[in-house]
Amino acid sequence: MLNALRDFLRLESASGMLLIAATALALVVANSPLEWVHQALIDLPVEVRVGPLLIAKPLLLWVNDGLMAVFFLLVGLELKREFFEGEIADPRQAILPAAGAIGGMAVPALVYLAFNRGDATAMQGWAIPAATDIAFAMAVMTLLGNRVPVALRVLLVSIAIFDDLGAIIIIALFYTDQLSLMALAVSGGGLLLLVAMNRGGVMERTPYLLVGIVMWVALLKSGVHATLAGVLLAMCIPIRDSEKTISPLHDLEHDLHTAVAFGILPLFAFANAGISLLGVGVADLLHGVPLGVAAGLFVGKQVGVFLACGLCVVTGLVRMPTGMSWAHLYGVSLLCGIGFTMSLFIASLAFEHRGGYLLFDERLGILVGSLLSAVAGYLVLRFSLPSEAESGQAADREET
Secondary structure: OHHHHHHHHHHHHHHHHHHHHHHHHHHHHHOOOOHHHHHHHHOOEEEEEEOOEEEEEEHHHHHHHHHHHHHHHHHHHHHHHHHHOOOOOOHHHHHHHHHHHHHHHHHHHHHHHHHHOOOHHHHOOOOHHHOOOHHHHHHHHHOOHHHOOHHHHHHHHHHHHHHHHHHHHHHHHHOOOOOOHHHHHHHHHHHHHHHHHHHOOOOOHHHHHHHHHHHHHHHHHHOOOOOHHHHHHHHHOOOOOOOOOOOHHHHHHHHHHHHHHHHHHHHHHHHHOOOOOOOOOHHHHOOHHHHHHHHHHHHHHHHHHHHHHHHHHHOOOOOOOOOOOHHHHHHHHHHOOOOHHHHHHHHHHHHOOOOOOOOOOHHHHHHHHHHHHHHHHHHHHHHHOOOHHHHHHHHHHHHO
16 A cells, blocks of 8 residues: 555656646746747637537637546546545544645635625635645655655645545535536436446446446536536446455556546646736736635645644644654645646636636636745745655664
8 A cells, every 4th residue: 555655646746747847838838929829729619519419619628628527537536545445544544634624725715705805706716725736736745855754745645635525516516507407317317327337346447437428428518517527437436346356446547647647637737827927917916816816825725724733633633643743734734725736627617607808817826826835835844854864764764
């Protein structure tokens, strides 16, 4: 299990580095003479027709609604594995990250609402600073090398997992359009079929994926965001067969992880992070939306996560993980303010139907808040963690 965790962390860290590169490339292109190429690419109309069924969207929405459904499938698989077999399968181990995630979602949302009270349009973005980007956060942690204890990495991953679960619930409950009962009925029938296959012991992945595609199309037409099809599909993939020799969930997770980490997420970042900074002034940054997002990520996240986790430790509900100090917990709380991927995704849902140009760009707040959180979290951990030599000696003692 420890080797599997280390492989996961290495992959997430490498993905985070690629995300940073894709974001930087998008910003360079968006602020160069090639800006029109980027815009023409994401606006490119793409249509798929099967008989009377037509799905017509610009390429940007195929990325956000289609490819991100695969990302959510992977998130769902990771959630299910962690809850049944992983680091948070024991309820006692889940208390600390669960509390941190709840505090880290509630306080940033309140901070955002405080900056945008009275503005009905802006209030739609209240959930933007509530998410944590695990790949970006792990990439920052990787810069610290072997000085980071495993317990610290596990806590960050666990908080991000609960964060993902919270984001899924928020999307399902608050970011829906007018509902189509017929399409919902089709997706509900697909879900019942998936459950029946799971209970019937179907171990082949292909039938699950085919039904999942039908569910995705139905949810796309229903008004409920289509990416939730990925999560529902993941919950129905069997963990193991009766003899515990075959694991469709582990196999599918392994097959998807590289494609998502090195393909889908960088493509999503490149498509969504292309912000033109030409003409951007102080007034743009101080608008309630980007300011609320930045403050929610940088201030709200660290306060919410640190206070919630600290309260659990102080009251004796849980103990501080082995090898961690209060400074380390504060550093992790800061890194939780890196909300890049999921924040961009929720922002696209919050303002995709805003109609016309509004005097703000929420992506500015996401970039500023995430960057501040990354730099501050790195510096706190950089000066609070033991040296490479000391951490190496501690690791040797653990192994012996």
